[in-house]
Amino acid sequence: MKLTDTMAYRSPEKMIFGSAARPVTTRRGLTLGGGQVIPEITSHPRPDSERTIKILLREFERANGDALERCVVVGHPAIVIENEHVFQMTHNPEWGMKIAAQTTGQIEEYLEKYGLKAAYRSTIADTRRPEMVDMRNSENMAGMIESFNLCAQYADILSIESMGGKELSDYCLIRNDLTGLLFAQAVLGGRDMQWLWPQIVEIAGRHGCIAGGDTDCAQANTAMFMAGGFISKDIPHTLAALSRAFSVSRSLVAYECGATGPGKNCAYENPIIKAITGVPISTEGKTSACAHMGLCGNVMAAVCDLWSNEAVEYHEMFGGSTSAVFAEMLGYDVAAMNTAVALGYQKEYQACLINSDRYRSPHSFILCPDNAWVIGKAVVENNESLYARARAAGMKSAELMLADPLLRFTAFENESLLGYMKELESLPDKEDDFIDLSLGKYGKVKGFDPASYGLSG
Amino acid sequence: MKYISETATIFTRYDKNIEGLQKKARNVSEDVVLQKLADCLVHGNEDEIEEIVREALVTRDPMDVINKGLLPGMKEVSRLWDEGAYFLPQVILSSDAMIAGIALCEAKMGRPVEKKAKVVTHTAEGDIHDLGQVIVNALLNAAGFEVINLGADVPVDEVVEACRIHKPVMLSGTALMTTTMTAFPKIAAKLKQLNLTIPFVCGGGAVSEGFVTSFELGIWGKEASQASGMAEDALSGLSWTEIRTKWNG
Numbered sequence: 001m002k003l004t005d006t007m008a009y010r011s012p013e014k015m016i017f018g019s020a021a022r023p024v025t026t027r028r029g030l031t032l033g034g035g036q037v038i039p040e041i042t043s044h045p046r047p048d049s050e051r052t053i054k055i056l057l058r059e060f061e062r063a064n065g066d067a068l069e070r071c072v073v074v075g076h077p078a079i080v081i082e083n084e085h086v087f088q089m090t091h092n093p094e095w096g097m098k099i100a101a102q103t104t105g106q107i108e109e110y111l112e113k114y115g116l117k118a119a120y121r122s123t124i125a126d127t128r129r130p131e132m133v134d135m136r137n138s139e140n141m142a143g144m145i146e147s148f149n150l151c152a153q154y155a156d157i158l159s160i161e162s163m164g165g166k167e168l169s170d171y172c173l174i175r176n177d178l179t180g181l182l183f184a185q186a187v188l189g190g191r192d193m194q195w196l197w198p199q200i201v202e203i204a205g206r207h208g209c210i211a212g213g214d215t216d217c218a219q220a221n222t223a224m225f226m227a228g229g230f231i232s233k234d235i236p237h238t239l240a241a242l243s244r245a246f247s248v249s250r251s252l253v254a255y256e257c258g259a260t261g262p263g264k265n266c267a268y269e270n271p272i273i274k275a276i277t278g279v280p281i282s283t284e285g286k287t288s289a290c291a292h293m294g295l296c297g298n299v300m301a302a303v304c305d306l307w308s309n310e311a312v313e314y315h316e317m318f319g320g321s322t323s324a325v326f327a328e329m330l331g332y333d334v335a336a337m338n339t340a341v342a343l344g345y346q347k348e349y350q351a352c353l354i355n356s357d358r359y360r361s362p363h364s365f366i367l368c369p370d371n372a373w374v375i376g377k378a379v380v381e382n383n384e385s386l387y388a389r390a391r392a393a394g395m396k397s398a399e400l401m402l403a404d405p406l407l408r409f410t411a412f413e414n415e416s417l418l419g420y421m422k423e424l425e426s427l428p429d430k431e432d433d434f435i436d437l438s439l440g441k442y443g444k445v446k447g448f449d450p451a452s453y454g455l456s457g
Numbered sequence: 458m459k460y461i462s463e464t465a466t467i468f469t470r471y472d473k474n475i476e477g478l479q480k481k482a483r484n485v486s487e488d489v490v491l492q493k494l495a496d497c498l499v500h501g502n503e504d505e506i507e508e509i510v511r512e513a514l515v516t517r518d519p520m521d522v523i524n525k526g527l528l529p530g531m532k533e534v535s536r537l538w539d540e541g542a543y544f545l546p547q548v549i550l551s552s553d554a555m556i557a558g559i560a561l562c563e564a565k566m567g568r569p570v571e572k573k574a575k576v577v578t579h580t581a582e583g584d585i586h587d588l589g590q591v592i593v594n595a596l597l598n599a600a601g602f603e604v605i606n607l608g609a610d611v612p613v614d615e616v617v618e619a620c621r622i623h624k625p626v627m628l629s630g631t632a633l634m635t636t637t638m639t640a641f642p643k644i645a646a647k648l649k650q651l652n653l654t655i656p657f658v659c660g661g662g663a664v665s666e667g668f669v670t671s672f673e674l675g676i677w678g679k680e681a682s683q684a685s686g687m688a689e690d691a692l693s694g695l696s697w698t699e700i701r702t703k704w705n706g
Contacts, residue, residue: 011692013458044635044636045635045636046635047636047638047639047668048636048639049634049636050636050639051639086634086636087583087584087636087637088633088636091583105524127585129609129610132585132608132609132610163585166684169602170587170588171591173546173588174545174546174549174552174588174591174592174595175546175549175550176544176546176547176550177546222588226545230470230471231471231472232543233538233541233543233544233545234545235544235545235546236544304496309696312596313635313663350458351458351459354458355459355460355467356460356468357468358460358462360464360468370458393630406462407463408470408473409477410472410473410476412544420615
């Protein structure tokens with residue numbers, strides 16, 4: 001597979017929220033990345049509602065219906081409804097399909113009755129736990145493909161949070177092992193996606209829906225969550241930032257296989273992906289505090305096309321259900337961005353979003369559009385292999401972080417970053433050599449099976 | 458684009474405010490070799506520890522190597538983590554090194570070291586996110602407990618059966634998703650039916666205190682780092698209600 005060697009944008013200054021170099025239009029006529037930012041709401045069912053399909057259908061009917069209704073009540077012009085499958089929805093593919101059918105039915109009712117433009121993203125659960133099932137040939141994998149096929153009949157957009165490499169990245173993350181993370185994310189994650197995504201693209205194409213994108217939630221987000229805030233002592237923020245840089249190599253694979261965006265909301269690597277591919281992206285920040293804390297609350301909106309909440313559990317609040325409340329909040333955030341566009345103040349508004357978080361953390365620093373673009377350029381200029389481009393992204397990120405005196409580190413994080421840089425420099429240039437080195441080092445990690453990734457251990 | 462250099466009115470880097478002088482490990486032994494062993498553990502050096510343990514075992518009793526070198530060294534690691542000087546990976550690497558060192562001592566003795574007590578750990582049925590459990594396992598191992606690790610996506614009956622067989626002092630359950638944590642009260646109810654009133658610590662992701670304390674045996678674990686303290690409480694004879702009162706609410 002040919003790896004990307006071009007940038008969609010000639011400079012980071014061209015990147016702005018609401019506009020993507022390659023906008024897409026859904027089967028229901030909603031254009032994403034075409035000049036306006038659109039909210040994307042994700043609701044999560046309450047505990048125990050997964051007990052039967054009847055209860056789960058009712059739960060999603062309420063949640064998704066509440067979001068659509070609130071858009072009409074407060075006048076939001078458009079929305080994307082996403083459902084991230086809980087395990088049971090993919091494990092029983094008919095369940096996911098019934099919920100997709102129900103939700104798109106609701107969307108069509110709101111379009112007909114009020115003229116509300118909406119789209120539905122179905123995110124299939126990756127039920128393959130690498131150490132428990134064969135990644136390429138198992139009942140779980142067959143169930144996922146069936147689920148994609150059934151949901152694609154109704155959904156506007158298909159996505160997944162694929163898990164390739166997770167068994168090793170977990171092991172390495174808690175051991176501060178950068179080389180292992182690079183291998184897990186770029187080589188294992190990338191290879192898994194090169195195997196998985198052509199199938200998703202084919203299914204989407206056959207059913208007339210859009211192959212959206214993937215996210216390194218399983219690995220880079222785990223690193224980000226573990227790095228936590230300012231009092232966490234789990235892993236250094238600098239390690240999480242480099243894990244994010246590595247994630248670009250594997251998440252880019254979806255688009256190299258034919259996905260067109262919108263990228264998945266929790267892919268914090270998306271600003272870099274957009275710089276390279278020009279596809280519309282969904283991002284999340286302060287409005288995802290319902291799901292997890294973060295140090296990138298505003299900057300993640302700087303180049304978004306969809307603005308999301310990650311996931312909010314459905315229950316009642318003073319202002320209505322959480323789905324309604326978050327749809328309202330996301331819509332108002334988006335209204336402010338679209339107002340800035342209408343007034344011609346978009347670059348000024350973007351500057352506020354970026355400056356809010358630029359020096360808050362290493363993660364937010366590398367995801368500022370200027371840095372994201374430079375990291376993206378390092379990726380495409382080192383496209384000899386999944387490994388080479390991930391390593392280049394990591395080295396460029398470390399270089400940028402070390403070069404800016406306004407980005408401050410704790411002593412441990414600074415020491416770690418200098419060590420990471422040396423470690424990356426010491427690694428072999430060729431992917432084959434790196435794979436040999438890694439298989440020697442990690443081949444016996446419990447649960448890791450090289451054959452799952454087409455490698456011979 | 459304009460970038461500002463003064464951010465004090467925008468955010469505060471509290472991590473920089475609380476960053477103190479680098480705390481160091483204390484010496485734990487006057488025996489030069491055992492101190493070298495403890496230092497190796499404090500630095501999480503799994504590669505070197507085997508060589509030093511072998512050196513120590515030439516003239517020392519294996520139990521002395523464990524009790525006067527490895528365990529005091531690990532205690533220093535725990536102290537440095539508790540005091541905020543160490544990050545989690547440093548603890549995990551030290552735990553790996555300690556396990557490797559103890560394995561050599563056990564080989565010399567020809568029998569396994571007696572552990573404090575058994576703890577059964579698992580990740581809920583339908584949930585494959587087991588990183589929290591992996592951390593709990595490492596911390597319990599480091600604290601001297603025998604971990605019966607059932608892994609991820611474990612059916613309710615399998616957890617109950619493991620408790621019936623092993624009679625652990627504590628059971629832990631991890632779940633990332635609210636839709637999988639519903640297995641926990643089912644496990645608790647079955648344990649009660651078997652008259653196994655084992656403290657059942659539940660934590661991870663979206664698992665809330667309100668949910669866990671809504672069923673008998675349940676104790677909410679806010680952080681993985683609490684697991685060894687809770688296990689010590691269970692070992693000392695505190696009941697699940699006493700442990701819940703101490704750590705929750």
